[in-house]
Amino acid sequence: MSLVESDTDLISIAKEKDGLLEQSQAVGKALCRRDGHRTLLNAVYAKFLRERYDSGAYLTNWRIRRWLSSSRNPDQPFFMFVNYLEPHLEYDPPKKFRDEFLPEGMDPSYAEAVNQDAWAYICGQIEMNERDFEALSALYKAELRYLDYRIGQVYEYLTEHDLLEETMIVITGDHGENIGDHGLMDHQYCLYDTLLHVPLLIRYPEQFPAGNTCDELVELKDIYPTLLEIVKNEAIENSSHSVRGLQELMTEGGKEYIFSEYMKPQPSMNALKTRTGHLPTDIRKYDRTLHAIRDTDWKFIKGSDGSSELYNISSDPFEQCEISNEYPEKVDELTLVLDKQLGLFDNVSESPTVDMSSSTQERLEDLGYLQ
Structure with missing residues (x-):
């Protein structure tokens, strides 16, 4: 956009x-x-x-307002998907938002100069200290605050056209970010909650009363049947989609387990070597597929390279203490459930190939949209 x-x-x-x-x-x-x-x-x-201004959310909102004002058929319902890219590297929030989050005593020029090359950092070509990550975190928070401001404008546009009270609004993220967490930057190479635990907000007074919160385990794929239920359609019986909407999960209890997967490293090891010119031996550990399962207390991550990680989320929410050797029975239990879930996807076909320029492919790899 x-x-x-x-x-x-x-x-x-x-x-x-x-x-x-x-x-x-x-x-x-x-x-x-x-x-x-x-x-x-x-x-x-x-x-x-x-x-x-900026080349992202500002223009995106301008197009939304123009469409609502001149292109929308007022007699027809509409579905609008809006993808904001602001909270992606490189973080470059407008000045007034940036300064709001800078740590005390930090000069704005320090934040402006901080390294934002995730791949150079991961490959050990650039060293970063705690202060650097404080600056990077401030920029990221400023991006989120700026995005919050732009989303607020969308609410205003809907109000201008008397649409707010009859429009269901879902706000979520497809991933979080590592800002030095687990020795990583950006949103690749792992399945830690720094990437998986994302916001999910819904506004639709008829079905989701204001002020309600839900601590149950849910997944982004639960949005799909939720939307179908709102428009009075039946959820599609497909193993790759959730068939329980969020209304049911909130009132009758969430899921016992939730799952996630990371199919291929992006950028690939070859692409990373091409960009950085050097690939340290220890970086090869990221050349793997990852699958994860979580319940309310435990998180288990299984790699195609034979690796496994177990965390007690209730006592170690930041996944700092790997304890698979201490709880082999829990590893076996979660492995069994995870392998059963993975079997549901054995017959999923490969995605079709699409021709694109090298620059487009590089950008999509950076964002993690190519698998």
Whole structure:
């Protein structure tokens, strides 16, 4: 949903040329292309407006408001999926939000200069200390606060069109972030709760009274049958989807177990080596598939490399003390349930291949959307 998806072509082209004449000729050729007008707009935006606004949530909200005002058929119900990318590396929140979360005594220039290259850090090419991660955490919190502000605007747009009270709103995240946690950055290579425990908020007064909270175990896939129930359809009986909506889980009790999986390392080991130029031997431990099972007290993670990790979530919520050797019976119990769950997916077909540019593939790998 972004007008500027990367450094603008116009600026990049100019930088590649040394002389003024060469720069002018290169820019002229770029503007004569069929998409030259878009290149020009991107360059103007990057030069004059990027510092004032942003290329993500601001433009996304502008498109939402425009669609609600001029494109929506008022006689038809609608489903809108909005994907904000702000809380992804690199964290670059607007200044007024950034300064709100900086630790006491930290100069803004320190946060601006902190390393945000996750792969260089993971591969040991850049060292980071506790203060660095405090700065990075502040930037991340500022991104979330800024996103909260933009989501608030969506509420205002719905109110302007008398839609708020009859619209179901679901706010969630597809993952969290590691900010030095477990020796990692970004949201790859693990199944710890730093990535799995995400917000889930629902506003729909008819079914979800305001102020109610739920401490039961639920999964994001539970949103699917919930939406179907709201529109009076029946949940699809498919083993890859939950068939219990959140209304039922909240009133009759949550799930005994919840599951997660990490199918392939992204970036792959080869891609990581290409980007960093060097791949330490210990980084190869991330070249694996991971599956996890959790109940209210225990969390078990199983790797395709034969690794296993057990945590008592009730006493060790940050998963700092691995205790699989101390509780072999619990490992066996959870392994049995996990393997039974994995059997349900044995016949799932591979995803189809899609042609894309190398830059698009690299960006999607960074975000973790390619498997």
